[in-house]
Amino acid sequence: MHIDARTLEDGSLIEGDLCIVGAGAAGITMAVEWSGRSQKVILLEGGGFDLDPDLQNLYRSEIVGEPYFPLEAARLHFFGGTTNHWAGFSSIMDPIDFEWRPWVPHSGWPIGRDDVMPFYARAHEYLDLGPFEYDASFWAAQHADNVLLPLDDEAVWTKMWHFSTPTRFGKKYRAAVVDAPNVHLYTHANVTQIEANEPVTATDGLRVRTFEGKEHRVRARTYVLACGAIQNARLLLSSNERAPRGLGNQHDLVGRYFMEHIEMPGARLALTARRPMRMYQFHYPESRYPSGELALSAEAQRENEVLNGTCSFRNAPPADEPLQGMFDRVPPDAVERMRIVEERDRAAQDQTEETVEGAAEYPTQYELFTRQEQAPNPNSRVTLSSERDALGVPRTRLDWQLTDLDKRSIRRFYEIVGRETGRSGVARVQLLDWLTEDGWPSFLGGGWHHMGTTRMAASPREGVVDPDCKVHDLDNLFVAGSAPFVTAGAVNPTLTLVALTLRLSDHLTNTLR
Ligand SMILES: Cc1cc2nc3c(=O)[nH]c(=O)nc-3n(C[C@H](O)[C@H](O)[C@H](O)COP(=O)(O)OP(=O)(O)OC[C@H]3O[C@@H](n4cnc5c(N)ncnc54)[C@H](O)[C@@H]3O)c2cc1C
Numbered sequence: 385m386h387i388d389a390r391t392l393e394d395g396s397l398i399e400g401d402l403c404i405v406g407a408g409a410a411g412i413t414m415a416v417e418w419s420g421r422s423q424k425v426i427l428l429e430g431g432g433f434d435l436d437p438d439l440q441n442l443y444r445s446e447i448v449g450e451p452y453f454p455l456e457a458a459r460l461h462f463f464g465g466t467t468n469h470w471a472g473f474s475s476i477m478d479p480i481d482f483e484w485r486p487w488v489p490h491s492g493w494p495i496g497r498d499d500v501m502p503f504y505a506r507a508h509e510y511l512d513l514g515p516f517e518y519d520a521s522f523w524a525a526q527h528a529d530n531v532l533l534p535l536d537d538e539a540v541w542t543k544m545w546h547f548s549t550p551t552r553f554g555k556k557y558r559a560a561v562v563d564a565p566n567v568h569l570y571t572h573a574n575v576t577q578i579e580a581n582e583p584v585t586a587t588d589g590l591r592v593r594t595f596e597g598k599e600h601r602v603r604a605r606t607y608v609l610a611c612g613a614i615q616n617a618r619l620l621l622s623s624n625e626r627a628p629r630g631l632g633n634q635h636d637l638v639g640r641y642f643m644e645h646i647e648m649p650g651a652r653l654a655l656t657a658r659r660p661m662r663m664y665q666f667h668y669p670e671s672r673y674p675s676g677e678l679a680l681s682a683e684a685q686r687e688n689e690v691l692n693g694t695c696s697f698r699n700a701p702p703a704d705e706p707l708q709g710m711f712d713r714v715p716p717d718a719v720e721r722m723r724i725v726e727e728r729d730r731a732a733q734d735q736t737e738e739t740v741e742g743a744a745e746y747p748t749q750y751e752l753f754t755r756q757e758q759a760p761n762p763n764s765r766v767t768l769s770s771e772r773d774a775l776g777v778p779r780t781r782l783d784w785q786l787t788d789l790d791k792r793s794i795r796r797f798y799e800i801v802g803r804e805t806g807r808s809g810v811a812r813v814q815l816l817d818w819l820t821e822d823g824w825p826s827f828l829g830g831g832w833h834h835m836g837t838t839r840m841a842a843s844p845r846e847g848v849v850d851p852d853c854k855v856h857d858l859d860n861l862f863v864a865g866s867a868p869f870v871t872a873g874a875v876n877p878t879l880t881l882v883a884l885t886l887r888l889s890d891h892l893t894n895t896l897r
Contacts, residue, residue: 385562385564385565385567385568385569386562386569386571387568387569387570387571388432388570388571388572389428389570389571389572389573389592389594389598389600390572390594390595390596390598392598392600394597394598394599394600395598395599395600395601396600396601397600397601397602397603398426398568398570398592398600398601398602398603399424399602399603399604400423400424400425400426400568400602400603400604401423401424401425401604401605401606401896402418402423402424402425402426402604402605402606402607402608402892402896403425403426403427403428403590403602403604403606403607403608404425404426404427404428404607404608404610404864405428405575405590405607405608405609405610405611405619406428406429406430406465406609406610406611406612406615406865407427407428407429407463407464407465407553407554407561407569407610408460408464408465408466408467408553408610408611408612408865409465409466409467409470409553409865409878409881409882409885410610410864410865410881410882410885411427411429411465411608411610411611411864412427412464412465412553412554412557412561413507413510413553413864413882413885413886413889414608414610414864414885414888414889415427415557415561415564415567415569416510416557416560416561417886417889418566418567418889419560419561419564419566419567420564420565420566421566422566423566423896424566424568425564425566425567425568426568426570426602426604427561427567427568427569427570428570428573428575428590428592428602429462429463429569429570429571429572429573430442430461430462430572430573430574430575430611431460431461431462431463431571431572432462432463432571432572433462433463433554433558433571434462435460435461435462435468435718435719435722436461436462437717437718437719438595438774439461439462439595440456440460440461440718440719441456441773441774442461442574442773442774442775442777443455443456443458443459443461443615443780444456444773444779445614445769445779445780445781445782446769446771446779446780446781446782447782447784448781448782448783449764449782449783449784449785450784450785450786450824450828451709451711451712451828452644452711452782452784452830453710453711453714453830453832454714455614455780455782456718457714457717457718457721458714458832458834459612459614459615459834460718460722462554463554463558463569463571464552464553464554464555464558465553465554465612466612466832467550467551467552467553467554467878468552468553468554468722468725469721469722469725470550470832470878471550472511472547472548472549472550472551473545473547473548473876474511474513474545474546474547474548474875474876474878474879475518475543475544475545475546475875475876475879476497476501476504476518476875476879476880477497477500477873477875477880478497478679478682478692478873478874479496479497479498479682480682480685480686480692481497481692481757481871481872481873481874482495482496482497482500482870482871483496485685485686487689487690487789488691488759488760488789488871489759489760489761490641490759490760490761490762490870491759491760491870491871492870492871493840493870493871494840494841494842494847494850494851494870495840495851499887500880500883500884500887503883503884503886503887503890504516504879504880504883506883506886507879507880507882507883507886508546508879510551510882510886511548511551511878511879511882512548512549512551513546513547513548513879514546514674517544517674518543518544519544520532520541520542520543520544520663520676523544523663523674523676524663527662528660529660529662529663530660530662530663531659531660531661531662531663532663532676533663533664533678533805533808533810533811534808534810535678535804535805535808535810536804536807536808537681538681538683538684539680539681539683539684539800539803539804540678540679540680540681540684540800540801540804541678541679541681542663542664542676542677542678542679543676543677543678543679543694543875544674544675544676545674545675545676545677545875546674547673547674547675550729552729570592572594572595573592573594573600574592574593574594574775575590575591575592575602575611575619576591576592576593576622576775576776576777577590577591577622577623577625578590578607578609578619578620578623578631578861579591579623579625579626580623580625580626580627580631580858581626582626584626584627584631584857584858585857585858585859586858586859586860586861587607587631587858587860587861588603589601589602589603590602590603590607593775593776595774595775605860605896606860606862606892606895606896607860607861607862608862608863608864608888608892609861609862609863609864609865609867610863610864610865610885611865612834612865612866612867613642613766613834613835613836613837613838613865613866613867613869614642614766614780614782614834614837615780616837616838616863616865616867617638617639617642617766617780617837617838617867618639618766618768618777618778618779618780619777620632620633620638620639620838620848620855621633621638621639621766621767621768621778622768622777622778631855631857631858631861632838632848632849632855632856632857632858632861633848634844634856634857635844635845637838637839637846637847637848638837638838638848639765639766639767639837640762640763640764640765640836640837640839641760641761641762641764641765641836641837641839641870642764642765642766642782642783642784642834642835642836642837643757643758643760643761643764643833643834643835643836643869643871643872644758644784644830644831644833644834644835644872645755645756645757645758645830645831645833645872645874645876646754646755646756646757646758646786646790646794646828646829646830647710647753647754647755647756647829647830647831648707648710648753648754648825648827648828648829649698649707649751649752649753649754649816649827650695650752650753650754650794650797650798650815650816650819651695651751651752651798651801651802651813651814651815651816651819652700652703652749652750652751652752652813652814652816653697653749653750653751653752653801653805653811653812653813653814654748654749654750654811654812654814655748655749655750655810655811656809656810656811656812657748658745658746658748659746659810660746661697661746661747661750662675662746663675663676664676664677664678664696664697665697665746666696666697666698677694677695677696677697677755678694678695678752678801679692679693679694679874680692680693680694680797680800684800688796688800690789690792690793690796690797691756691757691758691759691789691790691793691874692756692757692873692874693754693755693756693757693793693794693797693874694754694755694756694874694875695752695753695754695755695797695798695801696752696753696755697750697751697752697753698750698751698752698753699747699749699750699751700747700749700750700751701751707816707825707827708827709826709827709828709829710827710829710830711828711829711830752798752801752813754794754797755831755874755875756790756793756794756797756874757871757872757873757874758786758790758872759787759789759790760836760839760870760871760872761785761786761787763783763785764783764784764785764786764836765783765785765837766780766781766782766783766837767780767781767783768780768781769781784830786824791819791824794819795815795819795820798813798815798819799815801813802814802815831876833866833872833876833877834866835866835867835869835872835877836866836867836869836870836872837867838855838863838867838868839867839868839869839870840853840868840869840870841870844856844857847870848863848868849862849863849867849868852888852891853868853884853887853888853891862888862892864881864884864885864888865881865884865885866878866880866881868884869881
């Protein structure tokens with residue numbers, strides 16, 4: 385059932401069993417899981433079914449620290465959320481990503497990869513990712529040109545990626561949500577305040593505002609925040625009527641440990657002889673065929689005391705071409721970005737895999753493009769700005785901070801890749817100059833991935849949510865998405881965040897009867 389919150393009488397009270405705030409990848413997954421059940425589900429979405437520049441403007445933020453994408457272009461504020469323009473690159477985190485690593489301060493999840501693994505398989509279906517198969521030798525056997533580089537996998541291995549079409553959650557799941565009699569989707573329903581009870585031990589209700597000045601209240605037995613990592617932190621911090629530092633923030637942890645993936649060119653690779661490189665070629669957006677990246681083994685990470693990282697192969701640009709930064713090239717205009725993405729989606733649908741397979745000659749020169757986890761860092765954080773948005777909510781102030789370990793890990797990664805490709809006689813690798821210079825270059829880049837901000841920990845002194853994603857301080861408030869991530873791994877986050885949402889959904893099934 386769909387209700388436009390603007391059409392309700394001012395001051396309406398909306399009541400249900402489970403209330404989900406935000407209809408992006410996480411919120412829609414949760415709503416679909418709960419469709420057809422006996423409980424009444426309220427799904428609150430701040431936007432409508434299409435992009436609206438005024439609503440998008442609610443995301444405009446202050447950026448301090450490292451440069452970053454304008455947030456009003458980096459997240460989308462309408463039904464389907466940021467999946468309306470995500471790219472669909474997906475892979476699973478490694479067991480070591482969940483472990484405590486003595487050389488990575490603040491690492492270690494209270495759950496292991498085995499706890500998430502069954503949900504990864506289910507998440508694959510939500511994201512249309514094809515067979516749940518990550519063994520590179522399986523994919524190597526599928527095509528004569530799928531040849532693995534002969535490297536010592538004790539040091540460097542081939543990590544497989546799957547590519548979603550990319551699934552646009554707003555389009556794909558709209559009917560499933562709107563037609564479910566027990567799911568009540570409210571659009572144009574921006575949550576502006578989470579209200580706590582007097583002793584601040586539980587959530588009492590939510591305040592919802594529309595652009596037209598109406599204010600409604602929502603009451604449920606259980607609440608799930610699924611607004612994205614930055615907006616979840618913003619909402620908790622600005623819900624400060626009963627808890628001056630914000631909800632869930634007794635230990636000053638909400639908004640801290642904001643993480644991104646560091647994505648930028650790191651080296652050039654020259655093959656010593658022409659060989660089929662289909663296995664390592666990006667097939668996106670032409671096809672959904674999985675491909676591989678080189679990744680550092682867990683043993684090599686331990687031995688070298690570095691972070692997890694991978695690199696993809698891209699056709700090498702001319703050596704004298706200046707490298708361009710990502711952040712200042714992004715138009716802050718989300719409408720323009722959506723137009724580009726829709727065009728790309730249309731073009732991808734017209735392509736077939738044959739265009740890729742037709743390439744008889746594989747290049748010998750490549751740019752190695754880094755994708756590396758960022759070390760969890762309490763000083764990398766989301767706080768509130770003194771400026772407010774059109775609904776009266778303080779805007780976000782993003783202070784993205786990197787550490788020496790981040791840079792040292794990238795350099796060591798390419799040194800090991802160079803050593804291993806050299807030893808096997810396959811290729812020569814040349815590190816880019818910035819890796820041996822001080823600081824970060826102007827072409828520092830990120831993956832558009834927002835993680836951390838309400839990290840998971842067994843103890844409230846170390847994390848905002850517990851291993852079930854429940855806010856430690858509050859009995860009935862849960863967080864879905866990538867905000868509970870403790871570390872980022874070296875893979876894009878959406879598959880993992882959908883898997884964690886499915887895990888949370890199963891947990892709530894057992895508690896919300
Ligand atoms: C250009 C780009 C490319 C990307 N490519 C990839 C990729 O290849 N692979 C990958 O894994 N990830 C990728 N991502 C990241 C991916 O889009 C996100 O990880 C994912 O969408 C996050 O899902 P979410 O549900 O947590 O948040 P979102 O998808 O952002 O959804 C949050 C929802 O909450 C709503 N909302 C927010 N605040 C409120 C409020 N106060 N009240 C009510 N509703 C609210 C929003 O309108 C939105 O619908 C990409 C992102 C971008 C921008």
